Amino acid sequence: MRTKDFPISPIEKQLISVISERLEKEGEGREMEIIDFHSLFKLLNQGEKTVVIKFRDIDPRLYGFKAPYLGKQKIPRNLIAIRNQKYVYKGGSKKIETRYLPKPVYIAYQKLNAALYKDVKRKLLIESGYRSPARQLIVFLYYLNFHKFNFQKVVKRVAIPGYSEHGFPKSQAVDFITTDGIPNDENPREFAKTIEYKWLLKNANRFGFYESYPRNNKLGVTFEPWHWQFRK
Numbered sequence: 001m002r003t004k005d006f007p008i009s010p011i012e013k014q015l016i017s018v019i020s021e022r023l024e025k026e027g028e029g030r031e032m033e034i035i036d037f038h039s040l041f042k043l044l045n046q047g048e049k050t051v052v053i054k055f056r057d058i059d060p061r062l063y064g065f066k067a068p069y070l071g072k073q074k075i076p077r078n079l080i081a082i083r084n085q086k087y088v089y090k091g092g093s094k095k096i097e098t099r100y101l102p103k104p105v106y107i108a109y110q111k112l113n114a115a116l117y118k119d120v121k122r123k124l125l126i127e128s129g130y131r132s133p134a135r136q137l138i139v140f141l142y143y144l145n146f147h148k149f150n151f152q153k154v155v156k157r158v159a160i161p162g163y164s165e166h167g168f169p170k171s172q173a174v175d176f177i178t179t180d181g182i183p184n185d186e187n188p189r190e191f192a193k194t195i196e197y198k199w200l201l202k203n204a205n206r207f208g209f210y211e212s213y214p215r216n217n218k219l220g221v222t223f224e225p226w227h228w229q230f231r232k
């Protein structure tokens with residue numbers, strides 16, 4: 001089946017670039033992972049708001065994304081904040097902004113990490129945990145800008161709000177990152193070669209974590225070895 005085109009005008013592209021850059025700067029030190037649409041709209045002017053709403057209301061299934069609609073969930077109350085995570089990248093130390101996980105998922109992650117450390121002396125950090133629907137849209141626009149507005153590519157990689165397992169606390173997804181900064185945006189699939197990934201393949205299920213998007217999955221989503229869903 002041929003998928004539809006999604007034209008983006010030069011003005012919209014420019015607005016998206018501006019929004020992405022500004023929110024990245026302004027987002028530092030703020031609780032962006034759990035921002036709601038009301039607070040997001042307060043950071044935008046009318047034109048920016050219009051373009052954000054256009055992308056919020058996309059049906060990604062018209063464009064080749066086949067994962068199910070999970071619904072726009074309320075921001076849960078049992079979130080645990082994960083602060084001060086640091087990894088080494090290109091010789092320097094990089095800090096991850098505050099991340100959030102529902103409490104049962106956080107506890108399972110800690111158990112998994114303890115077992116990982118016991119077995120191979122490595123630890124995994126949470127690169128991304130719970131993301132509110134508004135945050136999910138910011139992430140989508142960021143990658144649209146990053147991939148030079150290649151909509152067909154981004155729509156298969158980054159979910160529209162309501163379709164993301166990062167916004168689905170009942171079966172919360174996490175993105176892991178190693179303490180040496182893998183994956184990164186330049187070469188994300190490097191993660192599949194790590195000791196940590198090989199350990200996850202053998203052991204993560206014991207802790208309730210399952211790989212959502214293995215190689216050649218039927219959901220139309222790109223292979224994401226770092227993305228695991230908690231299903232318990």
Ligand SMILES: [Zn+2]
Nearest residue numbers: 173174175227
């Ligand atoms: Zn993910």
